[in-house]
Amino acid sequence: MRNADLVARDLKSVWHPCTQMKDHETLPLIPIKRGEGVWLEDFEGNRYIDAVSSWWVNLFGHANPRINSAIQEQIGQLEHVILAGFSHEPVVNLSERLIEVTPEGLNKCFYADNGSSAIEAALKMSYHYWKNHGKPGKKNFVNLSNSYHGETLGALALGDVALYKDTYQPLLMEVLTAPSPDAYNKEPGETDEEYALRQFEAMDKLLAEKHDEICAVVVEPLIQCAGGMRMHHPVYHTKLREACDRYGVHLIADEIAVGFGRTGTLFACEQSGITPDFMCLSKGLTAGYLPLSVVLTTDNVYNAFYDDYETMRAFLHSHSYTGNPIGCAVALATLDIFRDENVIENNRQLSRCMAESVAHLADHPNVGDIRQHGMTMAIEMVKDKASKTPFPWQERRGIRVYKHSLTRQALLRPLGNVLYFMPPYVITEEQIRHLAQVATEGIEIAVKD
Numbered sequence: 001m002r003n004a005d006l007v008a009r010d011l012k013s014v015w016h017p018c019t020q021m022k023d024h025e026t027l028p029l030i031p032i033k034r035g036e037g038v039w040l041e042d043f044e045g046n047r048y049i050d051a052v053s054s055w056w057v058n059l060f061g062h063a064n065p066r067i068n069s070a071i072q073e074q075i076g077q078l079e080h081v082i083l084a085g086f087s088h089e090p091v092v093n094l095s096e097r098l099i100e101v102t103p104e105g106l107n108k109c110f111y112a113d114n115g116s117s118a119i120e121a122a123l124k125m126s127y128h129y130w131k132n133h134g135k136p137g138k139k140n141f142v143n144l145s146n147s148y149h150g151e152t153l154g155a156l157a158l159g160d161v162a163l164y165k166d167t168y169q170p171l172l173m174e175v176l177t178a179p180s181p182d183a184y185n186k187e188p189g190e191t192d193e194e195y196a197l198r199q200f201e202a203m204d205k206l207l208a209e210k211h212d213e214i215c216a217v218v219v220e221p222l223i224q225c226a227g228g229m230r231m232h233h234p235v236y237h238t239k240l241r242e243a244c245d246r247y248g249v250h251l252i253a254d255e256i257a258v259g260f261g262r263t264g265t266l267f268a269c270e271q272s273g274i275t276p277d278f279m280c281l282s283k284g285l286t287a288g289y290l291p292l293s294v295v296l297t298t299d300n301v302y303n304a305f306y307d308d309y310e311t312m313r314a315f316l317h318s319h320s321y322t323g324n325p326i327g328c329a330v331a332l333a334t335l336d337i338f339r340d341e342n343v344i345e346n347n348r349q350l351s352r353c354m355a356e357s358v359a360h361l362a363d364h365p366n367v368g369d370i371r372q373h374g375m376t377m378a379i380e381m382v383k384d385k386a387s388k389t390p391f392p393w394q395e396r397r398g399i400r401v402y403k404h405s406l407t408r409q410a411l412l413r414p415l416g417n418v419l420y421f422m423p424p425y426v427i428t429e430e431q432i433r434h435l436a437q438v439a440t441e442g443i444e445i446a447v448k449d
């Protein structure tokens with residue numbers, strides 16, 4: 001079979017995510033036959049380095065032998081069982097291990113099957129906690145500008161990326177928005193930390209005024225990924241934790257994208273030295289293999305629901321595939337790899353290599369910013385460097401980089417005008433330098449005329 005055969009059939013029957021399908025009249029759809037390590041291979045033997053970890057999920061490469069065998073072993077035992085009234089070994093082992101590796105004080109694990117569902121569960125739990133404590137007037141949530149928390153209606157309402165949200169605005173609950181600490185917007189001469197502290201003042205004021213009606217503040221610690229890989233200083237969350245305690249408001253950390261080492265530490269919250277009331281994990285949880293998510297929370301939250309059935313305080317929320325044993329077995333294998341292979345430590349060298357490989361672009365007249373937290377590095381293309389004037393979105397310059405990358409054995413899929421590397425941790429320094437070369441060529445092509 002050739003690529004074109006499968007593509008023709010695909011376009012007759014498949015509706016692809018986050019895609020204007022008409023684009024595929026000119027933009028190639030690429031059918032992948034197999035994957036191995038950082039490589040994806042199509043039906044004609046063309047190979048691509050998966051520089052975006054297949055939408056930020058893959059951690060240890062495609063067809064990882066250790067994870068493959070964990071699946072095979074689990075499938076021989078138990079593929080799935082209802083998690084209400086029943087339990088199984090992988091879900092117990094995984095919960096114990098997650099409690100061990102996440103910030104101190106997160107002691108209970110509630111499972112769902114994708115990131116958005118984890119956010120929805122955390123929102124409902126937070127509201128319900130306050131209701132069980134006799135405070136039903138707490139029913140609003142606070143988010144940050146430019147945030148993203150998923151696509152289901154509750155998660156979408158909580159986000160602030162116009163591209164995904166505006167169309168559906170009439171369907172969405174109202175939320176309160178505080179300005180993001182995004183360091184891209186700092187003043188000349190200001191440090192990231194100073195800017196984060198300055199931006200925090202508005203959050204503090206909002207909480208001071210409205211805490212009686214607020215359940216929780218929801219944040220993406222350190223990187224707003226879907227919002228264009230925008231980054232900020234960890235001090236913001238240290239301050240936010242203090243303020244949430246002061247005002248009696250929950251803190252929900254959405255580590256769905258940044259968890260499992262993307263920012264250089266296993267979890268981003270570690271860099272702020274905080275424990276959130278809820279931590280949502282998905283994506284890297286299963287190293288890019290299977291849909292699974294979890295909300296970790298505190299004994300304090302759990303205990304607010306623990307009572308006789310007739311009091312109607314229980315959290316009566318579920319999904320069919322909650323805590324799927326194969327997903328849990330994969331997550332356990334993932335944590336084993338982190339433990340046995342010194343991943344976080346080894347990633348430091350890869351992070352340094354990423355920084356060095358693109359350092360020459362800092363002076364480029366159409367590069368407005370190069371930023372990095374650990375294993376996530378982004379380059380923002382601009383029309384005018386001094387004023388950071390963006391290229392108009394209608395020009396779709398990022399797609400030119402994408403198209404070029406495909407001719408150079410790389411999958412670099414920019415977010416608008418933001419090019420980024422978020423590779424699997426099995427990438428080599430040589431492969432990183434190749435990506436940097438492709439990015440450099442791609443930027444030249446993208447900024448022309």
Ligand SMILES: *Cc1c(COP(=O)(O)O)cnc(C)c1O
Nearest residue numbers: 114115116148149150254256257
């Ligand atoms: C991807 C993502 C989500 C949503 O997860 P899905 O599994 O796509 O529903 C939520 N929050 C953040 C920060 C994400 O990156």
